[in-house]
Amino acid sequence: LAARGRGGVLAGRRVLISAGPTFEDIDPVRFLGNRSSGRMGFAVAEAAAEAGAEVVLVAGPVHLPTPAGVRRIDVRSARQMHAAVLDAAVRSDVYVAAAAVGDFRPTEVAAHKIKKRGDGGLSLELTQNPDILADVADLPQRPLLVGFAAETENVEAYARAKLERKRLDLIAANQVGGGLGFEVEDNSLTLISADGIRHLPTAPKRELARQLVGVIAERLAGRAA
Ligand code: CTP
Ligand code: CA
DSSP states (O other): OOOOTTTTTTTTTTTEEEEOOOOOEEEEEEEOOOOSSSHHHHHHHHHHHHHTTTEEEEEEEEOOOOOOOOOOOEEEHHHHHHHHHHHHHHHOOOOEEOOOOSSESSSSSOOOOOOOOTTOOOOEEEEOOOHHHHHHHSSSTOOOEEEEEESOHHHHHHHHHHHHTTTEEEEEEEEEEETTTTTSSSSEEEETTTEEEEEEEEHHHHHHHHHHHHHHHHHHTOOOO
């Protein structure tokens, strides 16, 4: 185990992590969600705390225990996550965006449970949510930015495009679907940055998180604490 506290590779660093899905309410009893379990982000939070960092974890609606030594802020919707992340980002050295943020929310939330009318269907109008990473990237003193890209196809090409479009320092890409990525214990990651690519082969998420924290510590080493 890496030393907790002073001796770790992230000692003196403030790490902000977002994890889990977001839920976008349709009416008082229904929502739009996604299959993110939150486990990858929680594992990164745990590994960062073990490496001595001061860790803030902005968590979407998941039932996972808070890792030791981590300050947790629970949110539900993408807009709540946006507000909590932007607030903490100004005091962070690195932001790891491991959350699966809902891209869209219902334009209007019905005040009462939506009832069926006859045997007709229902159309929901959706509005795009704010891009949290993009807004953190616009901060005057932006933290080191680490994004995640969960893709069902063309993983590397899509991840590279996201690295550039979102002005990230590093992106952790993985294949999802067909028993990979979401809702499972193991994962594999491809880390892509402007200066190269590195594959982290299939391993438990906690092990991958430790490796990712090691890579982040190396990249932060070039920046003043
Ligand atoms: N992300 C974010 N805010 C959003 C959507 C995504 O900060 N509104 C972050 C995620 O936390 C992740 C990264 O952006 O770190 C990539 O998310 P992804 O869903 O793969 O990318 P999108 O830009 O939403 O593109 P698309 O879903 O259309 O592929
Ligand atoms: Ca998305």
